[in-house]
Amino acid sequence: DAGITQSPRHKVTETGTPVTLRCHQTENHRYMYWYRQDPGHGLRLIHYSYGVKDTDKGEVSDGYSVSRSKTEDFLLTLESATSSQTSVYFCATNDGTEPRGYTFGSGTRLTVV
Amino acid sequence: SQQGEEDPQALSIQEGENATMNCSYKTSINNLQWYRQNSGRGLVHLILIRSNEREKHSGRLRVTLDTSKKSSSLLITASRAADTASYFCATDRVGDKLIFGTGTRLQVFP
Numbered sequence: 001d002a003g004i005t006q007s008p009r010h011k012v013t014e015t016g017t018p019v020t021l022r023c024h025q026t027e028n029h030r031y032m033y034w035y036r037q038d039p040g041h042g043l044r045l046i047h048y049s050y051g052v053k054d055t056d057k058g059e060v061s062d063g064y065s066v067s068r069s070k071t072e073d074f075l076l077t078l079e080s081a082t083s084s085q086t087s088v089y090f091c092a093t094n095d096g097t098e099p100r101g102y103t104f105g106s107g108t109r110l111t112v113v
Numbered sequence: 114s115q116q117g118e119e120d121p122q123a124l125s126i127q128e129g130e131n132a133t134m135n136c137s138y139k140t141s142i143n144n145l146q147w148y149r150q151n152s153g154r155g156l157v158h159l160i161l162i163r164s165n166e167r168e169k170h171s172g173r174l175r176v177t178l179d180t181s182k183k184s185s186s187l188l189i190t191a192s193r194a195a196d197t198a199s200y201f202c203a204t205d206r207v208g209d210k211l212i213f214g215t216g217t218r219l220q221v222f223p
Contacts, residue, residue: 004155033210033211035213040215042213042214043156043201045210045211048210090155090156092156092211099143099144099163100161101158101161102158102211104148104155104156104157106154106155107154
């Protein structure tokens with residue numbers, strides 16, 4: 001997981017509150033992704049970014065927004081947290097220059113009560 | 114929706130045995146990748162096979178790809194207890210993002 005830091009690692013929040021998760025990379029990768037991992041669903045793409053201020057939706061984007069003001073940072077915001085957003089969230093990066101694997105962070109475990 | 118589906122969902126073997134996991138997918142792909150995830154950790158990239166390749170090796174890993182059947186297999190030879198983890202296939206379609214399967218949980222007993 002060297003080069004990608006996710007914060008916080010664990011968070012418990014109440015339903016209806018906004019929550020922001022941070023992904024910080026030192027890889028200078030152009031592409032960044034947010035996935036959520038749930039039992040029985042594997043990893044599902046929430047949002048991704050292909051450059052500073054360039055973002056797009058993934059397959060499960062409802063209730064989430066993202067921002068990328070610097071190459072290094074990709075923020076995921078839950079506008080109003082719901083219990084269905086209890087999950088483990090992973091950030092990943094890719095330099096996009098040729099087909100190669102993604103680099104993943106260690107994840108953020110979010111519990112919405 | 115999931116692009117890849119792994120089979121079996123769970124696999125238990127003894128150290129020294131080979132472990133085989135299969136992945137099926139639905140649409141044409143640019144490449145297929147395999148990842149490992151240890152409990153409580155992020156995913157680690159293991160190997161990538163392009164759509165025009167049929168087999169690839171990396172250490173004790175052997176990956177095959179059959180695009181006519183839309184399937185891939187990951188073979189881990191001479192398994193070790195340290196190989197205990199979940200394994201995911203992921204497909205990269207042209208102009209699209211990496212889509213993951215639901216994973217195979219591998220348990221290797223000493």
